[in-house]
Amino acid sequence: MAAVQGSLVEEKDIKTEPSNDGGGNNNANDGRVLSTSPGSSASSGSNKSTTGAPEDQQTLLAVLQFLRKNNLTESVEILRREAGLPEDSLDPKGGDSSGAGSGSAAGGVDLEGVDASSLLSRVTVSSSAAAQAPNKVAEDQPDVNVVLSAYSQQGDPALYEVYYSGLKKFIESVLDCHRAELSQVFYPLFVHMYLELVYNNHENEAKAFFEKFSGDQECYYEDDLRVLSSLTKKEHMRGNETLLDFRTSKFVLRISRDSYQLLKRHLQERQNNQIWNIIQEHLYIDIFDGMPRSKSQIDAMSGSLAGEAKREANKAKVYYGLLKEPEIELPLDDEDEEAENEEGKPKKKKPKKDSMGSKSKKQDPNAPSQTRIPLPELKDSDKLDKIMYMKEATKRIRLGPDNLPSICFYTFLNAYQGLTAVDFTDDSSLIAGGFADSTVRVWSVTPKKLRRVKSAADLNLIDKESDDVLERIMDEKTASESKILYGHSGPVYGISFSPDRNYLLSSSEDGTIRLWSLQTFTCLVGYKGHNYPVWDTQFSPHGYYFISGGHDRVARLWATDHYQPLRMFSGHLADVTCTRFHPNSNYVVTGSSDRTIRLWDVLSGNCVRIFTGHKGPIHALAFSPNGKFLASGATDGRVLLWDIGHGLMFGELKGHTDTIYSLRFSRDGEILASGSMDNTVRLWDATKAFDDLETDDFTAATGHIHLQDNSQELLLGTYMSKSTPVIHLHFTRRNLLLAAGAYNP
Amino acid sequence: MSAPKTIPKDAQVMIQILKDMGITEYEPRVINQMLEFTYRYVTTIIEDAKIYATHAKKSNVDADDIKLAIQCRMDQSFTSPPPRDFLLEVARQKNQTPLPLIKPYTGPRLPPDRYCLTAPNYRLKSVQKKVSSSAGRISVPRLSVGAVSSRPSTPTLGTPSVQSVTTKVGTPVSLTGQRFTVQIPPPSQTVTTKTTTPSTPAVSNVLINPSLIGSKNILITTNMVSQNSGGESLKRKHEDDDDYDAL
Numbered sequence: 001m002a003a004v005q006g007s008l009v010e011e012k013d014i015k016t017e018p019s020n021d022g023g024g025n026n027n028a029n030d031g032r033v034l035s036t037s038p039g040s041s042a043s044s045g046s047n048k049s050t051t052g053a054p055e056d057q058q059t060l061l062a063v064l065q066f067l068r069k070n071n072l073t074e075s076v077e078i079l080r081r082e083a084g085l086p087e088d089s090l091d092p093k094g095g096d097s098s099g100a101g102s103g104s105a106a107g108g109v110d111l112e113g114v115d116a117s118s119l120l121s122r123v124t125v126s127s128s129a130a131a132q133a134p135n136k137v138a139e140d141q142p143d144v145n146v147v148l149s150a151y152s153q154q155g156d157p158a159l160y161e162v163y164y165s166g167l168k169k170f171i172e173s174v175l176d177c178h179r180a181e182l183s184q185v186f187y188p189l190f191v192h193m194y195l196e197l198v199y200n201n202h203e204n205e206a207k208a209f210f211e212k213f214s215g216d217q218e219c220y221y222e223d224d225l226r227v228l229s230s231l232t233k234k235e236h237m238r239g240n241e242t243l244l245d246f247r248t249s250k251f252v253l254r255i256s257r258d259s260y261q262l263l264k265r266h267l268q269e270r271q272n273n274q275i276w277n278i279i280q281e282h283l284y285i286d287i288f289d290g291m292p293r294s295k296s297q298i299d300a301m302s303g304s305l306a307g308e309a310k311r312e313a314n315k316a317k318v319y320y321g322l323l324k325e326p327e328i329e330l331p332l333d334d335e336d337e338e339a340e341n342e343e344g345k346p347k348k349k350k351p352k353k354d355s356m357g358s359k360s361k362k363q364d365p366n367a368p369s370q371t372r373i374p375l376p377e378l379k380d381s382d383k384l385d386k387i388m389y390m391k392e393a394t395k396r397i398r399l400g401p402d403n404l405p406s407i408c409f410y411t412f413l414n415a416y417q418g419l420t421a422v423d424f425t426d427d428s429s430l431i432a433g434g435f436a437d438s439t440v441r442v443w444s445v446t447p448k449k450l451r452r453v454k455s456a457a458d459l460n461l462i463d464k465e466s467d468d469v470l471e472r473i474m475d476e477k478t479a480s481e482s483k484i485l486y487g488h489s490g491p492v493y494g495i496s497f498s499p500d501r502n503y504l505l506s507s508s509e510d511g512t513i514r515l516w517s518l519q520t521f522t523c524l525v526g527y528k529g530h531n532y533p534v535w536d537t538q539f540s541p542h543g544y545y546f547i548s549g550g551h552d553r554v555a556r557l558w559a560t561d562h563y564q565p566l567r568m569f570s571g572h573l574a575d576v577t578c579t580r581f582h583p584n585s586n587y588v589v590t591g592s593s594d595r596t597i598r599l600w601d602v603l604s605g606n607c608v609r610i611f612t613g614h615k616g617p618i619h620a621l622a623f624s625p626n627g628k629f630l631a632s633g634a635t636d637g638r639v640l641l642w643d644i645g646h647g648l649m650f651g652e653l654k655g656h657t658d659t660i661y662s663l664r665f666s667r668d669g670e671i672l673a674s675g676s677m678d679n680t681v682r683l684w685d686a687t688k689a690f691d692d693l694e695t696d697d698f699t700a701a702t703g704h705i706h707l708q709d710n711s712q713e714l715l716l717g718t719y720m721s722k723s724t725p726v727i728h729l730h731f732t733r734r735n736l737l738l739a740a741g742a743y744n745p
Numbered sequence: 746m747s748a749p750k751t752i753p754k755d756a757q758v759m760i761q762i763l764k765d766m767g768i769t770e771y772e773p774r775v776i777n778q779m780l781e782f783t784y785r786y787v788t789t790i791i792e793d794a795k796i797y798a799t800h801a802k803k804s805n806v807d808a809d810d811i812k813l814a815i816q817c818r819m820d821q822s823f824t825s826p827p828p829r830d831f832l833l834e835v836a837r838q839k840n841q842t843p844l845p846l847i848k849p850y851t852g853p854r855l856p857p858d859r860y861c862l863t864a865p866n867y868r869l870k871s872v873q874k875k876v877s878s879s880a881g882r883i884s885v886p887r888l889s890v891g892a893v894s895s896r897p898s899t900p901t902l903g904t905p906s907v908q909s910v911t912t913k914v915g916t917p918v919s920l921t922g923q924r925f926t927v928q929i930p931p932p933s934q935t936v937t938t939k940t941t942t943p944s945t946p947a948v949s950n951v952l953i954n955p956s957l958i959g960s961k962n963i964l965i966t967t968n969m970v971s972q973n974s975g976g977e978s979l980k981r982k983h984e985d986d987d988d989y990d991a992l
Contacts, residue, residue, distance in 0.1 A: 244828065524863055570836035
């Protein structure tokens with residue numbers, strides 16, 4: 001201690017007065033500090049002004065004092081020895097707390113990793129605020145005493161409660177037009193202050209703070225607040241990655257310039273600089289010029305764990321167009337021609353028009369080039385599939401408000417195994433169900449039974465040249481209506497058929513994704529990468545690639561022939577609950593428990609769009625067939641419609657009363673079907689919703705949206721099932737709607 | 746929820762906890778499951794803490810022991826996903842590599858065989874017949890179970906050649922579980938005049954149906970005597986080695 005004292009003497013002449021008097025006695029030192037702190041910051045202020053010492057020294061001293069206070073003598077020695085270390089807590093933020101803004105915020109964030117210094121950062125930030133609070137000294141450096149005084153006073157909840165109440169009063173007193181915008185500050189401020197109290201081990205004060213102010217927050221933050229209420233100790237925060245991410249990332253607020261000026265002026269002229277510091281450290285305020293937004297506008301866009309999206313986040317160019325269809329020669333099928341002879345002519349024209357249409361438009365400016373990402377070439381069987389597809393497309397029913405689809409519901413009875421995932425093949429011939437008992441079952445929807453390929457020995461015996469070789473390779477003895485696939489060791493949460501019907505993917509709570517062969521009905525590969533439950537997986541519409549999203553907050557892009565992922569999409573604050581490919585396979589959209597939706601570019605792995613607005617974890621995503629629009633459904637029961645090109649929300653469909661687990665657009669994009677836990681399937685008029693889309697310059701520039709409350713007009717029908725939640729929807733190629741769910745009496 | 750006449754106090758506490766956490770709808774069995782979990786967790790922690798306390802030569806378990814026990818358990822059972830900066834860094838690195846080009850039609854596009862689950866999960870063992878042991882003995886197929894990584898061989902018909910073969914078996918990473926060895930008696934018991942040494946096994950491997958399966962290694966050895974082994978059996982042996990490498 002004496003040695004330490006001596007060193008302090010060397011470094012700081014003025015400062016040693018209080019520290020010397022304290023001697024080697026920590027308590028005495030503290031006593032001195034405490035005695036000098038309350039009200040006497042004026043004197044320390046004068047001390048500060050007289051020293052004129054560089055801030056570095058001051059903050060270093062603050063650190064030393066802090067370490068000594070906590071009996072970390074060795075650290076004190078080491079720090080003293082290495083004094084002058086440039087990066088260590090020498091940020092200018094220690095001093096200039098008002099107006100510097102980004103510096104302090106950056107400093108605060110940079111030092112997150114280092115516990116002591118991060119604690120110090122908060123300490124110095126708050127201390128400088130505290131110092132200036134009674135001082136009214138605008139921009140001065142913190143004094144060692146002041147630092148410690150603030151730290152010891154940080155236990156005083158009055159500080160936090162007082163500041164928060166002060167801010168509340170201020171915001172309630174501003175003009176109406178600004179109030180809605182400034183109220184956005186409440187929630188992140190509240191959470192960050194509460195977390196700081198918890199992090200600094202002020203449990204009782206944290207609880208009191210929480211009780212007093214949690215009721216004021218918006219209703220849609222209720223779930224978050226409940227999680228927070230159970231978090232009272234620092235240890236509770238340790239394992240909670242979402243909260244840690246929340247602390248280190250910046251909560252984005254979009255406020256108009258006028259409102260922002262008001263807030264800034266108020267905070268800087270009052271003593272409430274603690275709030276100002278927290279705002280600078282943890283909040284990112286995206287300022288725009290223009291009219292302040294109304295409460296309803298703000299409510300529509302807010303709700304996510306990370307605030308809203310910055311405007312720059314949604315400015316990258318997105319190629320949302322579809323890829324050109326490959327040209328396939330259509331063999332003239334005589335049987336079909338004869339059957340529909342009266343419409344023979346127009347029918348013939350239609351399929352040709354597809355190929356001609358793609359020839360005529362040179363390149364859709366919004367479509368990615370064919371070679372942007374490598375895609376597998378078409379095999380002969382794929383070409384046959386495409387021909388079948390086009391033939392079916394000609395027989396497709398055109399849907400509309402006056403021509404609603406019929407809905408065929410596949411109910412899983414006696415699913416005591418716990419049905420957790422369902423998928424249909426594109427041609428609707430097979431259904432697969434993933435269950436909580438870790439099995440995957442595949443059923444044949446058509447009368448054709450499921451058969452396995454013969455064993456190797458038998459395959460040698462068949463005649464390979466015969467025409468029906470594809471039937472001969474099948475083993476008749478294994479024909480059955482359904483097949484059970486065993487292999488996972490946890491509930492199966494995601495299922496996806498490959499477009500060529502050869503493979504089936506399943507993702508499970510055991511952290512693996514399994515690829516099953518539908519020829520042999522056995523497991524081929526287990527993809528390990530997520531070490532935590534994988535909530536969703538999907539094959540790309542072109543096959544070969546697939547994506548998965550799980551509890552580890554990342555989504556991964558895989559290819560079937562690589563045992564490691566090709567891309568990792570990281571950025572969400574909480575679990576990735578839903579992953580979907582864009583129809584052109586160049587983009588992937590992920591919905592998460594942090595209530596945001598992100599669109600990722602497969603080529604670069606960057607996040608090109610962030611959509612906020614849902615008030616609950618997102619469980620359903622669907623792209624419109626033309627690739628321009630995205631529909632999303634969450635636990636809040638709302639379906640939101642997004643324009644991908646502009647990055648805006650343009651529609652909100654209210655009606656469901658419970659979580660929406662499935663969304664699907666009809667084959668031509670005219671109808672949007674949504675299925676939910678409230679046992680209903682609802683049909684919405686998508687063409688009308690898209691027509692109403694207006695994007696003038698102002699909207700595109702600022703991201704303001706005017707949502708029309710026309711959910712009722714867009715709702716075409718509500719169909720109840722008999723206490724069966726709808727967990728999957730699928731439009732057949734002819735626009736018949738299939739729905740699936742497990743009967744839940 | 747219809748409550749019986751009296752619910753034990755613990756269950757009442759659990760119901761209250763669930764209510765505080767905002768869970769309002771749950772099956773009645775959930776209470777039991779939660780109580781079981783709580784009991785198991787707490788006893789594990791306390792037992793661990795007791796071990797730590799005795800290690801530190803303390804007579805009583807105190808709070809530090811409990812804290813240590815909780816920490817260790819957290820790192821072991823209740824791990825949390827990696828932190829965000831780590832994920833961002835890994836993602837950045839991974840996303841820098843361009844997407845690999847796709848080779849034209851090459852059959853089913855699957856990863857290299859070692860990463861697939863398509864390999865046969867049994868292997869044929871070459872069995873060395875000793876002159877003395879094989880003479881006139883009736884052998885019965887015996888099933889023996891051994892851990893994959895441990896003992897190199899299981900009791901065979903006294904043929905030591907097995908060791909050389911089975912020691913090659915490293916643990917295939919993906920296949921866990923137990924290894925069964927099945928001894929199939931040779932079709933004919935003839936006495937071989939030459940001394941059998943581990944290096945020249947009399948072996949002939951019969952490849953049984955390579956079908957795809959789960960996680961058990963099945964070693965099937967057949968004792969088939971071949972008089973003209975010598976070089977041929979050596980060759981066979983190399984094949985065995987190749988088979989092992991392919992695993």
